[in-house]
Amino acid sequence: MIFTRQSVAFLGLGLISGSLASALRASGWQGELLGWGPREPSLKRGLELGIIDRYSLDLDEIIDSSDMLIIGAPPVATGDLLAELLPKAMASAHQPIVTDLASIKGWVIDRANCEYSRFVPGHPIAGSEDSGVAASRADLFSGREVILTPNADLDPIALQEVTAMWALTGARVTHMPVADHDAALAASSHSPHMLAYALTMALADDPLQPMQHGGGALRDMTRIAGSDPVMWRDIALTNRAALLTALTEVEGGLAHLKRLIEASDGSGMHAYFTRCRDVRRAHDRVLNPLFEQSDSNEESKP
């Protein structure tokens, strides 16, 4: 499958879109990389860093100049921009392919409210607690999953081109129904972010200053509490029902574990922890696609 587009425009240039532009360039793809956005500083910075070839503040000009448009913005801005962009793309002579990178698919598609057959909803499962185009990394998607949620009316050429583009970044593309995507991601990403926030908040005002006495566990369990507040506000607002369901599941798991601790049920805890270790290890290759597996677990503590 070959990516045949010659000009790709990023509408909004931040960590994810900038990383995708960098990955396309690093792959050897020879087309033009354009930028558009409401804020010139990010675009200027992207140009200075060599992440895009040129930018414009004129959306119509960018639509005319591009044969693929990729929205790189938090969910609410993505939905708002799609609602403006899709009718224009549909009305244009060259009908450019449109895709997005938002973590929520249902709300965004509903907000766009336009049956454009060349719009391919997408979501790369990759990110960082850093934000902004200067944090872009060409290897951000390597080994990671990109979920597309195509509907039945989608132009197969558009789906093929978006898939071919992601293949250039080292990502693997999968397909899911919209509702499944939003429920699965509520569980695998959105609820974990809320846990990191709740943990950080619980420690913030503790007079013993536990954050000052943290090691690798606390480093990892709070890393994503440094994520972009606007992005995560948007995600919580736009995937509200699925997120609340996922959080209720985690609360249930925690309540069960608390009961075991309250009852000093050592064998119950041992079984709980062992099951979790097995589940975590079974998914190590998905969660750590870039790293060799450790084989250092054959000895146990005295």
Place this chain on the structure above:
Amino acid sequence: MIFTRQSVAFLGLGLISGSLASALRASGWQGELLGWGPREPSLKRGLELGIIDRYSLDLDEIIDSSDMLIIGAPPVATGDLLAELLPKAMASAHQPIVTDLASIKGWVIDRANCEYSRFVPGHPIAGSEDSGVAASRADLFSGREVILTPNADLDPIALQEVTAMWALTGARVTHMPVADHDAALAASSHSPHMLAYALTMALADDPLQPMQHGGGALRDMTRIAGSDPVMWRDIALTNRAALLTALTEVEGGLAHLKRLIEASDGSGMHAYFTRCRDVRRAHDRVLNPLFEQSDSNEESKP
């Protein structure tokens, strides 16, 4: 402050004790490293890997041969062993220094139930989801905190020697009262582990298989769910009250956040997430002592 001991024995050889032995050797310290434990395979493996110089299965012989004894075991085994060891050390002619590495101090000291003035309770805030002597790393303690909980009757020479030993590993030594240690660590380490377990359990049986669709966030938020079940059962059993208090704090933070999500309170969420980001960033140097700080946050998303 110079570490003057010439023979250090590890009672139990696993990830933490093996890493300490490796760090002492890597520092250029020239003394002898001995091992003792209930299980010969770990000791044999430690010898093969060059982590210890020799081992014995005879505890009395090891006490006689060592001028410092370091217990490397989960909390319950540490307490049990201290109860046997401290009276022997106290009765010996050379009165060796004794220290331990257990994550809990109050329970372990109570279980030892022996006022030996050369016992220095200790806890390095470092670890890994891996376990066993083969996972040892000489740099495990570099930049990390080691908390000692000395009481008023402690022999100052013993405290000085244990402090000097840890300095050789690149760790920084701090002192805390026993109860403060157990409460702070319940918040900074024990409760985060329980959250990782509860999250993993919540995802384990989800028919959408969210673990298959995880990225870096889920990788980090579940990493420590791969930890040693015996170790964590012991921690939950022996620091029960402080752990339950810390978990109740996190539940409160999560319940508050859920209310904001239920109410679609965007500005409340934004304030909550921004505060968490600030708190997390303010502790980046403590939590990531080995890494240069990123300066990639000066641009924000469109």
